Structures are given as C-alpha cells and as structure tokens.
Amino acid sequence: MAAFLAHDLLAILPALWLAVAGMTLLMAGVFISRNASHIVFWGAVASLAVAGLLAVMSPVGEQPFDGLLAIDAFGRFMTVLVVTGAVLALIMARGFMRRESMERFELPVLVVLATLGMYLMVQANDLMTLYVGLEMQSLALYVCAAFQQDKLRSTEAGLKYFVLGAVASGMLLYGCSLVYGFSGTTSFQGIVATLAVGSESTGILVGAVFIAAGLAFKISAVPFHMWTPDVYEGAPTPVTAFFSAAPKVAAMALLVRVLIDPFAALVDHWQQIIFLLAVGSMALGALGAIGQRNIKRLMAYSSIGHAGFALVGLAAGSEAGVHGVAVYLAIYLVMGLGTWGCILAMRRDGAMVEGIDDLAGLSRSQPALALALAVFMFSMAGIPPLAGFFGKFYVFLAAIDAGLYTLTVIGVLMSVVGAFYYIRIVKLMYFDDPADAFDRPVGRDLVPVIAVTAIVTVGFFLFSDPLLDSAGHAAATLVAGVSPSGQ
Amino acid sequence: MSQWPLLSLATFLPLVGAAFVLLTRGDNAEAVARNTRYVALWTSFVVLVVVLLIWAAFDTTTAEFQFVERAPWIPAFGIEFYLGVDGISLFLILLTAFLVPVCILCSWDSIRTRVREYMIAFLVMESFIIGVFCALDFVLFYLFFEAMLIPMFLIIGIWGGPRRIYSAFKFFLYTLVGSVLLLVAVLTMYFEAGTTSIPDLMNWGFDEDLQRWLWLAMFASFAVKVPMWPFHTWLPDAHVEAPTAGSVILAGILLKMGAYGFLRFSLPMLPEASVYFSPLVYSLSIVAIIYTSLVALMQEDMKKLIAYSSVAHMGFVTIGLFTMNQQGIEGGLFQMLSHGVVSAALFLVVGVVYDRMHSRLIATYGGLVHRMPRYALVFMVFMLASVGLPGTSGFIGEFLVLVGAFQANTWVAFLATTGIVLGAAYMLWLYRRVVFGDLVKAELKSISDCNRREMLFFVPLVAAVLVMGIWPESLLDAMHVSVANLVEQTAAANEAVSFAMREGR
Numbered sequence: 008m009a010a011f012l013a014h015d016l017l018a019i020l021p022a023l024w025l026a027v028a029g030m031t032l033l034m035a036g037v038f039i040s041r042n043a044s045h046i047v048f049w050g051a052v053a054s055l056a057v058a059g060l061l062a063v064m065s066p067v068g069e070q071p072f073d074g075l076l077a078i079d080a081f082g083r084f085m086t087v088l089v090v091t092g093a094v095l096a097l098i099m100a101r102g103f104m105r106r107e108s109m110e111r112f113e114l115p116v117l118v119v120l121a122t123l124g125m126y127l128m129v130q131a132n133d134l135m136t137l138y139v140g141l142e143m144q145s146l147a148l149y150v151c152a153a154f155q156q157d158k159l160r161s162t163e164a165g166l167k168y169f170v171l172g173a174v175a176s177g178m179l180l181y182g183c184s185l186v187y188g189f190s191g192t193t194s195f196q197g198i199v200a201t202l203a204v205g206s207e208s209t210g211i212l213v214g215a216v217f218i219a220a221g222l223a224f225k226i227s228a229v230p231f232h233m234w235t236p237d238v239y240e241g242a243p244t245p246v247t248a249f250f251s252a253a254p255k256v257a258a259m260a261l262l263v264r265v266l267i268d269p270f271a272a273l274v275d276h277w278q279q280i281i282f283l284l285a286v287g288s289m290a291l292g293a294l295g296a297i298g299q300r301n302i303k304r305l306m307a308y309s310s311i312g313h314a315g316f317a318l319v320g321l322a323a324g325s326e327a328g329v330h331g332v333a334v335y336l337a338i339y340l341v342m343g344l345g346t347w348g349c350i351l352a353m354r355r356d357g358a359m360v361e362g363i364d365d366l367a368g369l370s371r372s373q374p375a376l377a378l379a380l381a382v383f384m385f386s387m388a389g390i391p392p393l394a395g396f397f398g399k400f401y402v403f404l405a406a407i408d409a410g411l412y413t414l415t416v417i418g419v420l421m422s423v424v425g426a427f428y429y430i431r432i433v434k435l436m437y438f439d440d441p442a443d444a445f446d447r448p449v450g451r452d453l454v455p456v457i458a459v460t461a462i463v464t465v466g467f468f469l470f471s472d473p474l475l476d477s478a479g480h481a482a483a484t485l486v487a488g489v490s491p492s493g494q
Numbered sequence: 495m496s497q498w499p500l501l502s503l504a505t506f507l508p509l510v511g512a513a514f515v516l517l518t519r520g521d522n523a524e525a526v527a528r529n530t531r532y533v534a535l536w537t538s539f540v541v542l543v544v545v546l547l548i549w550a551a552f553d554t555t556t557a558e559f560q561f562v563e564r565a566p567w568i569p570a571f572g573i574e575f576y577l578g579v580d581g582i583s584l585f586l587i588l589l590t591a592f593l594v595p596v597c598i599l600c601s602w603d604s605i606r607t608r609v610r611e612y613m614i615a616f617l618v619m620e621s622f623i624i625g626v627f628c629a630l631d632f633v634l635f636y637l638f639f640e641a642m643l644i645p646m647f648l649i650i651g652i653w654g655g656p657r658r659i660y661s662a663f664k665f666f667l668y669t670l671v672g673s674v675l676l677l678v679a680v681l682t683m684y685f686e687a688g689t690t691s692i693p694d695l696m697n698w699g700f701d702e703d704l705q706r707w708l709w710l711a712m713f714a715s716f717a718v719k720v721p722m723w724p725f726h727t728w729l730p731d732a733h734v735e736a737p738t739a740g741s742v743i744l745a746g747i748l749l750k751m752g753a754y755g756f757l758r759f760s761l762p763m764l765p766e767a768s769v770y771f772s773p774l775v776y777s778l779s780i781v782a783i784i785y786t787s788l789v790a791l792m793q794e795d796m797k798k799l800i801a802y803s804s805v806a807h808m809g810f811v812t813i814g815l816f817t818m819n820q821q822g823i824e825g826g827l828f829q830m831l832s833h834g835v836v837s838a839a840l841f842l843v844v845g846v847v848y849d850r851m852h853s854r855l856i857a858t859y860g861g862l863v864h865r866m867p868r869y870a871l872v873f874m875v876f877m878l879a880s881v882g883l884p885g886t887s888g889f890i891g892e893f894l895v896l897v898g899a900f901q902a903n904t905w906v907a908f909l910a911t912t913g914i915v916l917g918a919a920y921m922l923w924l925y926r927r928v929v930f931g932d933l934v935k936a937e938l939k940s941i942s943d944c945n946r947r948e949m950l951f952f953v954p955l956v957a958a959v960l961v962m963g964i965w966p967e968s969l970l971d972a973m974h975v976s977v978a979n980l981v982e983q984t985a986a987a988n989e990a991v992s993f994a995m996r997e998g999r
Contacts (some may be wrong), residue, residue, distance in 0.1 A: 370611075385644055390640060390641065390643060390644060390670075391636065391637040391640050391641050392637050392641050396637075400633075400677075403677070403678070403681055404681050404684070407678070407681040407684075407685055412678070412682075415678055415681070416675070416678060419674035419675065419677060420671070420674065422674060423667060423671050423674055426666070426667065426670055427663070427667060430647065430663070430666060431663075433647075433648075434651060434659060434662070434663070437648060437651060437652055438658065438659055438662070468637070471568060472568070472569070472570070475568065475570045479570055
C-alpha cells in the first residue's frame with residue numbers, strides 16, 4: 008500500500024512541487040522582512056520553471072490514485088503551455104508591479120497556486136479532480152483580478168469575475184451531479200462504460216451540456232462571454248495578460264478532454280453545441296472588436312474570437328481536430344503574450360495608456376516595438392507566413408476533414424472581418440501621424456518576452472515540426488485513449 | 495547549371511537584400527537613404543540576372559516542370575517545399591524581375607520619407623511574388639499568395655495619396671475575402687487527393703460536382719485579383735492612391751496572379767467545371783471590356799483611366815484563357831505579359847508628370863509635346879501598344895485572343911473586338927488632351943523633359959514592347975509545349991461537356 012502510494016505521489020510530482028513551492032513562498036513572503044517581494048518573485052518563476060521540467064520528464068501513461076488523474080501526453084503538452092504562459096506573464100508583471108507601487112509578494116504566490124489548479128485541470132480524469140482543479144485555479148484568479156484593490160475598476164473586475172464565475176461553477180457542478188446521478192460514477196472511464204451500455208444517456212447528456220456551459224464560461228465562448236471585456240479592462244494589465252494565456256489554455260484543454268474522453272459517445276450531440284459556440288464566438292469576437300477604442304477591451308474580443316477558432320477544431324471531434332486545437336492554443340499563447348508585452352510597453356509619463364489611438368505613429372517613435380506589434384496583429388489576423396495562419400490552417404484542416412464545410416466557410420469569412428480591426432492597429436502605427444511617444448526604455452523584463460515571442464511568430468513556418476509532432480502525439484494519445492482503455 | 499538552386503535563389507535573394515537594408519544604419523539620414531536605394535537596386539538587378547540565367551537554360555521542348563527543387567517542409571501533412579517552372583510561369587517570373595528594378599529606379603527621387611521601410615517592403619514583395627509563380631505546392635503557393643498582401647498594404651497605406659487609408663483597407667480586405675475561400679478549396683482538395691503537390695493535383699481528376707464548388711471558391715479568389723467585373727472596384731482606388739511604383743507592381747504583376755491562378759489551377763485541375771463555367775467567364779469579361787472601356791472614356795484622372803483600361807485588358811486575358819485552345823491561351827498569356835509591361839509603363843508615364851506637377855488630372859496638362867519631346871515619344875509608344883497597334887506587343891496578344899475566341903464562340907470574338915475600338919478611343923483621346931494642343935497653362939511653361947534616370951527605365955520598356963511586337967516567337971517559343979500540354983489536358987473535358995450539352999438538347 009505504501010509503495011502504491013509512493014508510486015502515485017511520484018506520478019504527480021509536478022503538482023506536489025507546485026503545492027510545496029506555493030506554501031514555502033507564502034511563508035517566505037510573510038516572514039522575510041527585507042526584499043520579500045523580490046525573493047518571492049524569482050522563487051515563483053524558478054519553481055514554475057522547475058515544475059515545467061518535472062512535467063516534461065515525468066513518465067506518461069500513468070493514472071495515479073485509482074484514475075483520479077490521467078498523466079498522458081495531452082496533459083503534458085498542455086502543462087508545458089500553461090507553465091510557459093504563467094512564467095512569461097509573471098516576468099512581464101514585474102516592471103508593472105514596481106511602477107504601480109503594488110509590488111507585493113502575493114501575486115507570484117497566487118500565480119503558482121493557479122498553475123497548480125491548471126495542472127490538475129488539464130490532467131483531470133474524474134469529475135472530482137476536474138472541479139477541484141478548476142476551483143483552485145478560479146479562486147486564485149479572482150484574487151488576481153482584484154489585485155489593485157485601491158482602484159475601483161480592478162475591484163469591480165474581481166467582483167464581477169467572482170460572481171459570474173461562481174454561477175458558472177454552479178452550472179458545472181450541477182452538470183457533474185447529474186452525470187453522477189445517471190451514471191453512478193465520477194470517473195471518466197466509468198462514464199464511458201455507462202454510455203457504451205447505452206443506458207440513461209439523456210440524463211448524462213443534460214449533465215454534459217451543463218458541464219460544457221460551465222467550461223464555455225471559462226474560455227469565454229459566446230454566449231458565456233459577457234464578463235470578458237469588463238474583466239480584461241479592469242484587471243491590472245499583467246494579470247489580464249495572464250488571464251488571456253494560461254487559464255484559457257487550461258480551460259480549453261479541459262473542455263477538449265471532457266468532450267473527447269468521457270462524452271465521446273455523445274459526439275453527435277455535443278458537436279452541435281460546439282458548432283454554435285464556435286460560430287457565435289468567431290462572429291462576436293470579430294464584430295464586437297470593431298467599435299472598441301480601448302486596447303484591453305479589444306483584446307478581450309479578440310480572445311473571444313480566438314476561442315471560437317479553437318472550438319472549430321473541437322467541433323470536428325476527431326484526432327485531427329484535437330491536434331488543431333493543441334497547435335492553435337500553443338500559437339495563440341505565444342502571440343497573445345507578445346501582444347500583451349507590447350501593450351504593457353504603452354506608458355506615457357510613467358502611467359499606462361490603453362486607448363488604441365495612443366498607438367498612432369508608433370512606427371516613427373519606436374520602430375522596433377511597432378514592428379513587433381504589427382507582426383502580432385498580422386499573425387492574429389491569420390496572414391501567412393506568420394504563426395497565426397498555421398493555427399487557423401490546422402483547425403480548418405480538421406473541420407474540412409470532418410465535413411464541416413459550413414463552419415469552415417463561416418470561420419474563414421469571420422477571420423476576414425477580424426482582420427479589419429487587427430490591421431486597423433497596424434494602420435494606426437504606420438499610417439497615422441505620431442501621437443506623443445511612449446516612455447523609454449521599454450523595460451528589461453518586457454524586451455526579451457516581446458523579442459522571443461515575435462521571433463517565434465515569424466519563424467514558426469520554418470520550424471513547425473517539433474510543435475506539430477508533440478501536438479500530434481498529444482492528440483493521438485487522447486483520442487486513442489478513449490476507445491481501447493475504456494474497459 | 496541545374497544543380498544550382500536557381501529558383502530558390504531568385505525567390506530568396508530579395509529577402510537577403512531586405513535584411514541588408516534593415517541593417518543599414520548611420521547617423522546621416524540622407525546617406526542611409528542613398529545606400530538603401532543602391533542596395534535595393536543592386537539586389538533587384540542580381541535577381542534579374544538570375545532569372546535571365548533560368549530563361550537561358552530553359553528547355554523549350556518539354557512541358558515538364560524544370561529547375562525543380564523539392565524538400566519536405568511539413569512532413570506530418572506531406573506538405574513540401576516544392577519549386578519549379580514551366581513555359582507558363584517562366585515569363586511571369588521574368589516580368590517580375592524586370593519590373594522591380596524599374597520600380598526602384600522610379601521611386602529614386604519621389605520617395606523621400608522612410609526610404610528604408612519602402613525598399614524593404616518592395617524587396618519582400620518581390621520575393622513573395624516570385625514565390626507565387628515558382629511554387630508547385632498548393633500550400634506554399636497560398637502562403638506566398640496571401641503574404642504578399644502585407645507589403646502591398648503598407649506600400650499603399652504609408653506612401654499613398656490622400657485617400658490611401660481607405661484604399662489600403664479596401665485592397666486588403668477585398669483580396670483577403672477571396673483568398674480565404676481559396677484556402678477552403680485547397681484544404682478540400684487536400685482531403686480528396688491526399689496531396690498538395692500541384693502537378694499531382696493536375697492529374698487527379700476531381701468529381702464533377704465537387705469541381706464546380708472548388709471552381710467557384712477559386713474563382714472568388716482569382717476573379718478579385720484579376721480583377722473581373724464586378725469585383726474590380728478595389729482596383730481604381732488602389733491604383734489611384736498607391737505611389738507610382740505601387741501602381742506599377744499592382745498593374746504589372748499582381749493582376750497577373752489572378753490570371754495565373756486560372757491558368758495553373760482552375761483549367762488543368764478542374765477542366766469540366768472550367769468548361770461548364772466558361773460562358774460565365776466570357777460574359778463577365780465582355781462586360782468588363784465594354785463597360786470599363788466606357789468608364790475609362792469618362793475619367794478625368796489619368797491613373798484612374800489607366801486602371802479602368804487594365805480591367806478591360808484583363809478581360810481579354812480571361813477570354814483567351816477560357817477558350818481553352820492553343821491560340822487563345824497563348825494569346826491570353828502573351829496579353830498578360832504585354833499588359834504587364836505596357837500598363838506598368840503607362841503608370842510610369844503618369845508618374846513622370848505627377849512628380850513634376852503633383853496632379854493626376856488630365857485637365858492640368860496639355861501641349862506637353864512642346865516642352866517634352868522625348869516624353870511625348872515614349873508616351874506614344876506605350877499608348878499605341880495599349881491600343882494594340884501592329885508592331886507592338888499589344889497587337890499580338892489581342893490578335894491571338896481574338897483568333898482563339900473566334901474558334902470558341904463568334905459572338906464573344908465580335909463583342910470583344912468592340913473593346914479594341916473603345917480602347918483606341920480613350921487612349922488616343924487621353925494622348926491628345928495631355929500631349930498635343932497648345933501649351934497654354936502657365937505652370938507648364940517650365941516643365942522639364944525626362945531626365946537620364948527616367949530614360950534609363952523607359953528605354954528597356956520601349957525595347958520590350960517593340961521586341962515583343964515584332965518578334966513574338968522569342969517568348970511564344972517557350973510557351974508552345976506547355977500550353978499544348980494544357981490544351982490537351984482540358985480537351986477531353988471540353989469534348990465531354992459539349993457532347994453532353996448536344997445530347998441534352
């Protein structure tokens with residue numbers, strides 16, 4: 008029994024490490040009097056990086072604790088994305104926190120704990136783990152959103168996020184309980200087995216719909232997107248950057264896993280739901296952003312749109328679809344964080360500015376920054392040869408493969424509508440007369456992040472193999488894991 | 495010779511040049527701008543030399559793709575880095591390599607702001623355009639085809655005229671809508687045939703119903719690019735607002751991409767659908783020829799006039815291509831090259847006086863022949879070539895197209911011929927109003943004739959127009975086999991469909 012437990016604990020070593028690190032850093036923050044935030048900050052970055060390494064090195068194919076978690080290639084792929092997102096967002100937060108004199112040690116600790124929650128989410132193999140992971144992540148994020156507690160907007164964002172998030176969690180939990188009630192199990196394999204018998208599938212279907220709705224809230228898919236613009240605008244910018252990256256990836260991964268794994272047998276039903284979510288999100292993301300003047304709100308609509316495009320891959324419901332989603336998330340993470348890096352560089356006289364008109368003429372005052380942001384914008388619009396094109400390419404490839412021609416045509420047309428507001432930012436930077444210049448230097452913590460993400464975005468088409476391979480492997484294990492190991 | 499990767503060299507050398515320009519630094523802005531111009535010019539010259547080498551080594555006796563380069567690119571999906579040329583694409587590459595140095599020369603003095611960015615945009619665009627014509631993998635083609643929007647968007651938007659922003663957005667979004675539908679077609683073909691290799695797709699033989707959908711998706715993309723009536727409205731805006739060199743590239747090369755798309759994809763890959771839809775293409779082309787010629791007649795802006803004449807001339811190209819016989823396709827191809835040189839040259843002609851007077855309105859000018867005899871001569875050659883006077887390149891293209899069209903459909907040939915008459919009307923009238931008459935306007939009294947730099951790019955263009963007109967076989971020779979091969983590919987479909995139509999009646 009002890010050996011059994013030790014084996015289980017070893018399998019979730021990254022989670023243990025994150026939990027211990029989180030608590031240690033919290034203690035360090037409380038008891039170290041001098042320079043606490045500095046030490047905790049770098050400690051958090053280091054422990055996240057170590058957790059990422061542990062996740063990469065730990066063996067896959069385990070289902071520790073009687074199958075509460077499934078440590079597989081898909082989970083590992085998503086863990087790496089989540090950790091990357093968390094680390095980059097933290098690094099970018101540093102300068103902002105110092106300038107806004109909110110340099111407190113709690114934020115890094117919260118990010119570490121949120122990452123722990125996300126680790127559990129992406130590897131969940133049981134409705135219990137799913138819920139625990141999701142709530143762990145969400146609670147940490149609620150606090151993050153309200154972190155600038157002396158600013159009205161930030162507190163409002165935190166409160167709004169919390170209340171609406173609680174509603175979504177409630178729906179999710181209700182769905183879980185329905186599924187449990189009709190199948191008598193919370194284990195994903197158990198649900199598969201129940202569905203295979205074909206009994207009580209209507210009740211399970213209703214449960215699945217509620218679970219999907221709860222998760223759609225987390226990925227801000229239409230019609231569960233209402234919180235996104237307000238929270239994105241209100242939360243401190245680096246926190247928003249974090250929101251748009253890691254938690255989004257984790258929630259999307261969880262949605263993929265839940266629908267592809269336990270509810271695989273209901274694919275004909277949930278495909279319609281995902282179809283509508285995808286169309287709604289792509290359309291609203293594209294159309295809603297057109298009128299926005301605040302870049303953070305604009306990015307909120309952009310993230311709604313991107314969720315829609317990723318859902319196109321999921322709607323295919325195939326291995327190719329999961330592959331497409333995985334690639335899309337990886338690319339979205341990179342270019343999204345790069346864009347947020349550029350937004351964080353929008354400072355004038357020490358204060359953040361957020362209007363898109365403030366970007367006017369940036370190509371004259373800061374050509375390098377303008378070039379980077381232009382790269383991200385063209386990439387988000389899906390113009391080849393930039394990375395964003397390939398993200399869309401692979402999800403549409405999967406959708407065509409699955410015969411979803413209507414969805415594909417709607418998707419590509421919405422990407423053109425979306426292109427309008429992305430290239431409008433390019434227009435502001437390159438065609439318009441300069442506004443006042445931003446503060447320089449951009450910052451030691453921002454420049455490397457922007458540079459690396461921009462280079463990856465531009466050079467992706469040359470070196471896409473490693474990502475495609477690991478995403479393909481991840482998709483294959485997730486999809487293959489469904490039918491044979493269904494027991 | 496063939497072991498040298500000449501096509502990659504031609505495609506990526508401009509990018510190397512652009513990287514050089516990017517690294518050009520210095521405190522003296524004037525010196526940096528000068529160095530930038532020279533780097534760009536020399537890069538484009540070297541590319542021209544490379545392309546001439548390709549032409550010299552080109553084997554005119556085979557329809558196979560030559561100078562093929564093949565390497566795995568995205569092995570997971572079997573997508574390759576696959577380049578090659580045949581008699582159809584060779585001259586379009588040559589045209590590109592020929593026009594880019596001209597563009598750089600003509601922007602030598604007229605572009606004064608952000609010279610570095612300008613030259614980078616141009617070189618990057620040259621690279622993408624050559625890539626479009628070389629690519630033998632559909633995904634690779636699409637990549638270049640759409641990537642080219644970025645530099646063109648910036649060129650129109652940054653260095654364009656007063657309504658540049660509207661025009662740049664219109665250009666970008668209009669062409670993007672078409673392109674994304676092409677992407678859907680590419681993906682569908684990939685799943686049908688399991689490959690994105692263009693030569694393989696040509697021999698695949700798609701199901702007839704599917705062909706029609708694919709054809710329409712491709713049509714959305716290529717018809718906007720050509721542009722065919724009624725998808726042409728972006729063109730006058732983009733042409734008028736773009737800087738001279740931007741108009742030259744737009745008219746000279748970008749429009750040819752659409753026609754090239756029909757020639758490379760629609761006809762050989764979807765022959766039955768092409769036959770099925772050819773009445774549609776004929777109708778739209780004839781409307782384009784007659785309607786836009788009439789519109790051109792009434793223009794007051796010289797650039798707009800030439801832009802509308804481009805739509806009309808491209809109507810001849812599409813008619814020629816869809817006749818699907820040897821003369822028609824060769825004529826269409828020749829007309830593409832001829833129009834590439836002539837319309838580019840006409841935009842340069844406008845650019846010369848625009849640089850001096852900063853007006854594109856016809857009414858600003860009159861009697862220029864008194865002050866600018868060399869200019870009047872050059873203008874006359876291009877004007878007559880545009881009209882299609884025998885001895886110039888325009889005649890060969892239009893004549894072959896009409897011969898082809900006559901075999902396919904007499905009415906099409908008849909209606910298209912009226913376009914030639916209208917073309918003569920608006921061009922001659924333009925020439926009369928701008929060049930002849932008395933020099934009465936005071937501000938024109940001191941206008942200077944073409945300088946040496948301007949003659950430097952006009953002389954090769956005049957030579958090209960005359961050589962193509964007097965000795966067309968120099969180009970046609972390399973086209974014959976490739977076009978014959980294409981005609982053969984589509985002939986069976988042509989037979990089958992016309993047989994079915996006869997039976998149906």
